Amino acid sequence: MLAEVLRRLMATIPVMVVVAIAVFALLHVTPGDPAVIIAGDYATADDIARIRAKLGLDRPFLTQVGIWLSQVVRGDLGTSIFSGLPVSTLIKQRAEATVSLTILAMLISVGVGVPLGIVAAWKKGSWIDRLVMVVAVSGFSMPVFWLGFVLVYVFAISFAWLPVQGYQPLAAGLWPFLRHLILPAVTLSVIYMALVARMTRASMLGVLGEDYIRTAFAKGLPPGRVLVRHALKNASLPVVTIIGIGFALLIGGAVVTESVFALPGLGRLTVDAIVRRDYPVIQGVLLIVSGVYVLINLVIDMLYVVLDPRIRY
Amino acid sequence: MAIASRDLALDVATPRADRLARAGRALRRHPTLMAGAVALVVIVIAAVSAPLWWTGDPLQMRPIQRLRPPSAEAWFGTDHFGRDIYTRTIYGARISLTVGAAVSAISLVFGTTLGLVIGFYRRLDTVMMRVMDGVMAIPAILLALALMALMRASVRNVIIALVIPEIPRVTRVVRASVLSLREHLMVEGARALGVGTPRILVRYILPALVAPLLVQGTYICASAILVEAYLSFLGAGTPPVVPSWGNIMAEGRAYVQLAFWIILFPGIFLAATVLAINLVGDGLRDALDVR
Numbered sequence: 001m002l003a004e005v006l007r008r009l010m011a012t013i014p015v016m017v018v019v020a021i022a023v024f025a026l027l028h029v030t031p032g033d034p035a036v037i038i039a040g041d042y043a044t045a046d047d048i049a050r051i052r053a054k055l056g057l058d059r060p061f062l063t064q065v066g067i068w069l070s071q072v073v074r075g076d077l078g079t080s081i082f083s084g085l086p087v088s089t090l091i092k093q094r095a096e097a098t099v100s101l102t103i104l105a106m107l108i109s110v111g112v113g114v115p116l117g118i119v120a121a122w123k124k125g126s127w128i129d130r131l132v133m134v135v136a137v138s139g140f141s142m143p144v145f146w147l148g149f150v151l152v153y154v155f156a157i158s159f160a161w162l163p164v165q166g167y168q169p170l171a172a173g174l175w176p177f178l179r180h181l182i183l184p185a186v187t188l189s190v191i192y193m194a195l196v197a198r199m200t201r202a203s204m205l206g207v208l209g210e211d212y213i214r215t216a217f218a219k220g221l222p223p224g225r226v227l228v229r230h231a232l233k234n235a236s237l238p239v240v241t242i243i244g245i246g247f248a249l250l251i252g253g254a255v256v257t258e259s260v261f262a263l264p265g266l267g268r269l270t271v272d273a274i275v276r277r278d279y280p281v282i283q284g285v286l287l288i289v290s291g292v293y294v295l296i297n298l299v300i301d302m303l304y305v306v307l308d309p310r311i312r313y
Numbered sequence: 314m315a316i317a318s319r320d321l322a323l324d325v326a327t328p329r330a331d332r333l334a335r336a337g338r339a340l341r342r343h344p345t346l347m348a349g350a351v352a353l354v355v356i357v358i359a360a361v362s363a364p365l366w367w368t369g370d371p372l373q374m375r376p377i378q379r380l381r382p383p384s385a386e387a388w389f390g391t392d393h394f395g396r397d398i399y400t401r402t403i404y405g406a407r408i409s410l411t412v413g414a415a416v417s418a419i420s421l422v423f424g425t426t427l428g429l430v431i432g433f434y435r436r437l438d439t440v441m442m443r444v445m446d447g448v449m450a451i452p453a454i455l456l457a458l459a460l461m462a463l464m465r466a467s468v469r470n471v472i473i474a475l476v477i478p479e480i481p482r483v484t485r486v487v488r489a490s491v492l493s494l495r496e497h498l499m500v501e502g503a504r505a506l507g508v509g510t511p512r513i514l515v516r517y518i519l520p521a522l523v524a525p526l527l528v529q530g531t532y533i534c535a536s537a538i539l540v541e542a543y544l545s546f547l548g549a550g551t552p553p554v555v556p557s558w559g560n561i562m563a564e565g566r567a568y569v570q571l572a573f574w575i576i577l578f579p580g581i582f583l584a585a586t587v588l589a590i591n592l593v594g595d596g597l598r599d600a601l602d603v604r
Binding site: 014015016017018019021022023026027034037137138140141142143144145146149150152153157248249251252253255256259260270271273274275277279282283285286289290293294 | 443444446447448450451452453454455456458459460461462463535539540542543546547548549559562566569570573576577580583584587588591592595
């Protein structure tokens with residue numbers, strides 16, 4: 001098992017190298033002189049020269065790639081052009097809001113999406129099933145930020161139950177933290193919930209036709225017990241997979257949600273960096289987020305063994 | 314003579330009734346596909362014929378009538394420049410549909426070509442698929458945002474920024490199909506008859522890919538419309554002067570408390586359009602029995 005974990009970990013290295021190179025190469029494959037683009041419309045020749053020297057853009061491309069990779073390996077993501085702070089520091093400062101938001105959104109969407117999917121599969125073809133599926137496709141089709149504004153309008157402006165925007169760190173206490181995070185997390189969870197509900201339903205349908213499910217029902221076990229203990233356990237692999245794959249969706253949605261609710265997270269950091277053309281920050285965030293994505297999917301691969309003892313590595 | 318003309322009429326009528334019956338059967342068998350398709354056709358027609366729907370000039374400013382709530386003159390209200398939100402929303406459909414259609418068509422063409430080549434020339438496979446895995450590990454919205462940071466805001470550049478993250482996803486599907494199809498008896502037979510690789514790809518493999526690609530194309534189109542709105546909303550999409558749904562809503566965000574209609578109506582249209590396309594995608598997947 002340990003050997004397999006190590007082997008898988010090694011297998012992610014080429015992917016991460018490609019990500020690192022791709023993130024770096026973006027700057028060079030887009031048309032135009034990167035130094036001029038980063039300096040912006042009002043830059044002087046001096047500014048451009050300074051940026052070119054600072055980012056090492058005057059050196060040959062392969063040398064630049066080499067320097068970038070060796071920095072990344074040492075955990076150095078460069079410094080922000082705008083603030084002068086190390087990119088890794090900026091990312092650490094902003095990570096809490098994004099991590100809290102995504103975890104809370106994931107908990108809500110799994111907590112609601114899985115039961116919805118189970119019920120839809122159990123009552124296949126009924127109005128409940130139709131309703132769940134229509135809601136799921138609709139949730140999948142709504143722009144995240146629009147839903148965010150609708151929720152803000154209803155719960156924060158009309159009823160004034162929750163704050164319109166802003167963030168309180170966990171250190172400020174659990175209730176202020178949750179109060180500020182509940183609307184963003186619900187907003188973000190909707191797309192993901194739709195995905196989870198659909199996958200749960202599809203996967204459950206495959207299992208519910210099995211003989212042992214009929215036997216379990218025939219024995220007179222309570223339906224809840226059959227559905228969860230007998231069916232869900234066997235239907236959980238695809239659901240867990242979609243949770244991992246959907247993480248990319250969740251991060252993308254987090255960028256937009258943070259902007260709606262003014263959360264000081266990685267998404268805001270990225271959007272601000274894009275407006276300021278602060279390229280080292282963009283590169284750093286892309287690299288870290290992609291790395292987390294690859295790791296999460298690795299962990300999920302490993303989870304298969306726990307969930308399904310038939311799988312052995 | 315009279316008899317002949319009646320026979321003729323019957324001849325014409327029968328196929329039409331037949332067609333209607335067939336459409337009725339399809340409708341009953343795939344209600345989501347039909348509902349989505351009808352909604353989509355309505356939206357496309359509305360977008361194409363936008364000037365006919367009691368709209369004005371989407372860019373015309375009337376400062377005196379700024380931030381007016383929905384009324385008989387301005388159905389969806391006006392924004393902070395006094396522009397008519399109804400007109401802008403109808404015209405916005407043009408941008409979103411163009412972006413969606415262009416992104417799905419272009420990524421399908423590039424992705425399919427790459428997938429066919431990689432699937433058949435095994436030497437490229439390992440390297441190219443690692444590159445694709447790497448690109449796919451970067452969340453699509455972030456990659457598109459980073460690309461837009463380096464390009465001027467324009468509809469064309471938004472399309473490019475949305476196509477690049479999609480290509481590897483198409484390539485993967487095509488490659489997987491090619492790998493299973495190339496061992497297929499008909500392909501081996503063709504090869505034994507001396508049919509060249511390019512011809513095998515185009516005549517034997519490509520036709521089998523039409524159904525899955527059609528389904529994937531609809532999903533790409535739906536997600537491209539959404540992500541275009543995200544990019545515009547975050548200020549990294551189409552230039553502000555273009556009345557895309559994302560831009561209208563982005564401009565409305567400062568007036569959420571005062572003029573919620575600026576965000577509400579374009580969002581409803583956007584969600585309805587994406588929903589229609591997703592329903593078509595789901596329906597096609599069931600009807601064509603993809604996966």
